[in-house]
Amino acid sequence: MSVDKSPPLDELSHSEGLITTSPNPDRSTAKATPPVFAWDKLHFLNGQPTRAFRDNLKSDLKYVTTWNYGGMTNDVMVWMNMIHLGLHSNRTPILFPLAGGEDHVGLGPETLSAGNVFDLPRLSQAIQHPVLDWQDVKRGRYNLPWDGMDYHWHDDDELLGCWSIFQTLTANKMPLVREMPHFLHLDVQYTAVPPTVELDGTEGGHTSFGALSQLISPTGRSEALSAQPPLPTYGERPLPPTTPHPEPDDQLACFDNLYWVWSAKVWEWQQYPSPTWQSVGTHMHYTKEVDEIATRYLQRVFGLKEDEHVPPFISIHARHGDFKNLCQNSQDLASCYAPLTEYARHVRDVAAELGRTHGLDSPLANVTEVVVTSDESDPEWWKEVEKMGWHHMKSYESEIARRYGKRYPSIIDSVVQARGAAFVGTSQSTMSIIAARRVIDWNNGPWRLVEWGHR
Numbered sequence: 001m002s003v004d005k006s007p008p009l010d011e012l013s014h015s016e017g018l019i020t021t022s023p024n025p026d027r028s029t030a031k032a033t034p035p036v037f038a039w040d041k042l043h044f045l046n047g048q049p050t051r052a053f054r055d056n057l058k059s060d061l062k063y064v065t066t067w068n069y070g071g072m073t074n075d076v077m078v079w080m081n082m083i084h085l086g087l088h089s090n091r092t093p094i095l096f097p098l099a100g101g102e103d104h105v106g107l108g109p110e111t112l113s114a115g116n117v118f119d120l121p122r123l124s125q126a127i128q129h130p131v132l133d134w135q136d137v138k139r140g141r142y143n144l145p146w147d148g149m150d151y152h153w154h155d156d157d158e159l160l161g162c163w164s165i166f167q168t169l170t171a172n173k174m175p176l177v178r179e180m181p182h183f184l185h186l187d188v189q190y191t192a193v194p195p196t197v198e199l200d201g202t203e204g205g206h207t208s209f210g211a212l213s214q215l216i217s218p219t220g221r222s223e224a225l226s227a228q229p230p231l232p233t234y235g236e237r238p239l240p241p242t243t244p245h246p247e248p249d250d251q252l253a254c255f256d257n258l259y260w261v262w263s264a265k266v267w268e269w270q271q272y273p274s275p276t277w278q279s280v281g282t283h284m285h286y287t288k289e290v291d292e293i294a295t296r297y298l299q300r301v302f303g304l305k306e307d308e309h310v311p312p313f314i315s316i317h318a319r320h321g322d323f324k325n326l327c328q329n330s331q332d333l334a335s336c337y338a339p340l341t342e343y344a345r346h347v348r349d350v351a352a353e354l355g356r357t358h359g360l361d362s363p364l365a366n367v368t369e370v371v372v373t374s375d376e377s378d379p380e381w382w383k384e385v386e387k388m389g390w391h392h393m394k395s396y397e398s399e400i401a402r403r404y405g406k407r408y409p410s411i412i413d414s415v416v417q418a419r420g421a422a423f424v425g426t427s428q429s430t431m432s433i434i435a436a437r438r439v440i441d442w443n444n445g446p447w448r449l450v451e452w453g454h455r
Contacts, residue, residue, distance in 0.1 A: 044130045053138040064091040066258040067180040068099045073431040081258045084276045088213040092130045100146035109406035126283035151179045157187040161246030162254035164190035169205045175256040189235040205260045216253040282441045294415035313369035315420025319429035320376045338450045346448035350422035353446040373413040423447045
C-alpha cells in the first residue's frame with residue numbers, strides 16, 4: 001500500500017502500519033497556564049556526579065532507567081518510552097547514553113549522552129517533569145571515543161537489581177543483555193517480570209505503561225516478589241556464594257528494555273493517538289548547538305553566507321542500509337528499493353499540498369528545493385540524486401564526523417529531516433516515522449512514506 005495522501009490535520013484517519021494524525025489538542029484547545037516548573041538538576045539529585053550512583057539519588061525521590069536497544073532512532077524511542085513511564089509512575093527518568101561500540105556506526109563512535117543531542121531542560125519544562133542523564137548522576141567516560149575496556153567488568157561495578165521483560169515475554173526466556181550497564185560500571189542482576197504485564201492479545205515482548213507502572217508501585221512490587229513459585233532470576237556475572245541475588249531496586253526501578261511498551265495497542269508510533277509521542281516526543285527538541293551545526297551545513301549546501309537564511313525545502317529520507325536484509329533478492333536491490341522517481345512523485349504531491357495548506361501567497365506555495373538524506377553508500381546512487389536537481393550533505397559526512405564525532409552525521413541528518421517544510425520518507429523506517437511526526441507537529445507540514453520491497 002502506498003501512502004499517497006497525508007491525513008488532513010483537522011480530522012482523524014487511520015491506515016494500518018502507517019502514521020495517522022489528528023489535531024494537536026495543544027493547538028486547538030484552550031488550557032489553563034500550568035504552574036511554572038522549577039527545572040534545576042540539583043532539585044532531583046544530591047549534587048554533582050558521584051562515583052557511586054546511590055550517593056547522588058535523593059532519599060525522598062524515586063527514579064527509573066533502562067539500557068540501549070540498538071540503533072540511534074530506536075534508542076531515542078526508548079528514551080521517550082522511559083520518560084513516558086516516568087510520567088505514569090511519578091519517577092524521574094535517567095537516560096542512558098548512546099552506546100559507543102555499535103557496529104552500524106563503525107568502530108570507535110563516542111558514547112554520547114542524550115543531553116548532548118536534545119534540550120532536556122526545555123523538555124522538562126514542557127512536560128512539567130524532571131528528566132536526567134546518567135552523566136548527571138554518576139561519573140564516567142561520557143562523550144568520549146569508544147574504548148573496549150568500557151564494555152567489560154570492572155572492580156568497582158555496583159550491584160543493581162533490575163526487572164527483565166524479555167526473560168518472561170520472549171521465547172528464549174533470557175534477559176536482553178546490553179552493553180550499557182558495563183559502561184556505567186553496574187553489575188545488573190535480573191528478576192523476571194510477572195507474566196501479567198504482557199499486553200493483552202500480543203506476544204513477543206509487548207507490555208504496557210500501565211502494567212509496568214503498577215509493577216514498580218509499592219503494592220505491585222510486593223505482590224510480584226511474594227509470588228509462589230518465586231519469579232526466575234538471572235545474572236550475567238555469577239555472584240559470590242555469600243551474596244544473595246538482589247531484588248529489583250525500589251528507588252531506581254530498572255528494566256532490561258523499554259522498546260516494546262505501549263499505552264493500549266502495538267505500533268502506536270504510527271497511529272493516532274500516539275500517547276508517547278504526544279506526551280513526550282513532540283516536546284523533545286534538539287539542543288541549540290546541534291541545531292546550529294545543521295544550519296551551517298545547510299547554508300553550505302545551498303551556497304549561502306552565514307547571515308543568509310536557508311530557504312524552505314522538502315526533506316527526504318531514503319532508507320537503504322540494513323533494509324537489504326529484508327529484500328527477497330539481496331543481489332538485486334534495484335528491484336527492491338524504491339526508485340528515486342517514486343520519491344520524486346511524492347515530492348510533487350507534498351509540494352502541491354503545501355500550496356493548498358498555506359495559500360498561494362505563502363513562501364511555502366512554491367517550494368522547489370529538496371534535500372536528501374540516506375544511509376546509501378553507492379556513489380552512483382548519489383550521482384542520480386544530483387541529476388534530479390536535489391541537494392544532499394553526503395560530501396560533508398566525513399568532515400562532520402571528524403569535527404563533531406562519528407554519531408553526528410546521522411544526528412544532523414535527523415535535524416535536516418525535521419527542518420523540512422514537508423517530508424518524504426521510507427515505509428517501515430523508524431527514522432522516517434519520527435521525522436514525519438516532527439514535520440507534522442513542528443512545521444505543520446505534509447508527509448509521505450514510500451513503499452518498497454514488492455517490485
